[in-house]
Amino acid sequence: MTMSVLLVLISFAVMATALVLRRNRSLHIPLMGSVMIFDLLFPIWLYLTHDWIKRLIDHGELLSFLIWAHLFLVLTLYALYVLQMQAGRQLLAGDSEARPGHAVQSRGIVIVRLFVFMTGALLIAPD
Incomplete structure (x- = not known):
């Protein structure tokens, strides 16, 4: 799990x-795009590198509130x-009215991403 935490911290630095x-x-666009792609692929990497059947089914954590919140x-x-991508495309097309929405969504992304990291950190099982 140390590698998982390290990868996520690197992605926060990129963000x-x-x-x-x-x-x-x-x-800005390639960096944020890489963070988005990382966030899409990271659960697949976790699935491939960890024994989730044992943890979720055998240990009964599937019904945990923390799992579902995460x-x-x-x-x-x-x-x-x-x-955010829709607003970004509007900005690239010259629609400056999308700027306030894009800015608010970026703050929301930072906050939600921090909560995803925190709930994920709470789910780390000691080895």
């Missing part, structure tokens, strides 16, 4: 860099990413 460089579209936070993050 922070993208937020600092938000005025530089040529860097899942719904991840789904909320994905929904925010879709809205």
Whole structure:
């Protein structure tokens, strides 16, 4: 699990860099895109590298509130990413009215992503 935490912390560093460089579209868009792709692929990596059947079924954690809260936070993050991409496309097309929505969604993404990380950290099983 140390590798998982390290990868997530690196992704937060990339996201922070993208937020600092938000005025530089040529860097901001690829950096945030890479964070979004990481967030989509990370659950697959976790599934392939950990014994989830044993943990969720055999140990009965499937009914844990924390598991479900984490899942719904991840789904909320994905929904925010879709809205953020739509607003970003509008901005690229020259629609400046999408800017306030894009800014608010970015704050929401940071907050929800932090909660996803915190709930995920609480789910780490000691070896």
